[in-house]
Amino acid sequence: MxxxxxxxxxxxxxxxxxxLLGLIALTTLSILGRSINKFLHRDFFDExxxxxxxxxxxxxxxxxxxxxxxxxxxxxxxxxxxLPICQFYGAHATVDVFTSFLPDRINRWIAAFWEVVLAATIxxxxxxxxxxxxRYLGNGETTVFLQFPVWWAxxxxxxxxxxxxxxxxxxxxxxxxxxxxxxxxxxxEHGEH
Numbered sequence: 001m002x003x004x005x006x007x008x009x010x011x012x013x014x015x016x017x018x019x020l021l022g023l024i025a026l027t028t029l030s031i032l033g034r035s036i037n038k039f040l041h042r043d044f045f046d047e048x049x050x051x052x053x054x055x056x057x058x059x060x061x062x063x064x065x066x067x068x069x070x071x072x073x074x075x076x077x078x079x080x081x082x083l084p085i086c087q088f089y090g091a092h093a094t095v096d097v098f099t100s101f102l103p104d105r106i107n108r109w110i111a112a113f114w115e116v117v118l119a120a121t122i123x124x125x126x127x128x129x130x131x132x133x134x135r136y137l138g139n140g141e142t143t144v145f146l147q148f149p150v151w152w153a154x155x156x157x158x159x160x161x162x163x164x165x166x167x168x169x170x171x172x173x174x175x176x177x178x179x180x181x182x183x184x185x186x187x188x189e190h191g192e193h
Contacts, residue, residue, distance in 0.1 A: 016081025
């Protein structure tokens with residue numbers, strides 16, 4: 001089961017990474033198009049190269065319509081996609097100024113406690129995300145430019161969030177087991193375990 005959860009977390013992060021790379025390319029092309037469009041509207045092009053600039057503008061050189069909508073939906077999905085891998089490897093931000101001097105056994109119990117709290121928080125967030133998805137599914141709201149249903153973005157994030165829930169609950173149980181058995185099972189990002 002350990003390997004299956006790890007593979008699921010990695011796969012979800014890879015999908016999120018591919019989506020994020022696509023969003024970076026989309027945003028770059030949109031900004032580049034908008035900049036070229038502004039450049040083609042300068043006086044020099046309006047006076048000297050009217051035919052050329054008009055031809056480029058007619059090709060559609062400009063900002064990509066709906067890029068903000070895709071960016072908003074895609075980044076939300078990517079965030080939920082990275083939660084499982086971050087959870088599995090214990091890569092969330094931690095402050096151990098007050099606990100670094102404590103014995104490993106106590107630190108394991110502290111880690112287990114916070115793992116349970118984090119799992120409960122992720123479950124709560126995904127439950128509320130699901131409720132939001134149902135609300136948008138029911139009211140039929142669409143995005144302004146692309147006119148795709150808003151619930152699609154919620155559904156994509158919810159799918160990644162369900163995987164985050166599975167990984168979070170698994171990690172909570174494993175951290176409790178680590179504390180009870182005083183042994184390391186899950187990896188930690190900073191390499192102590």
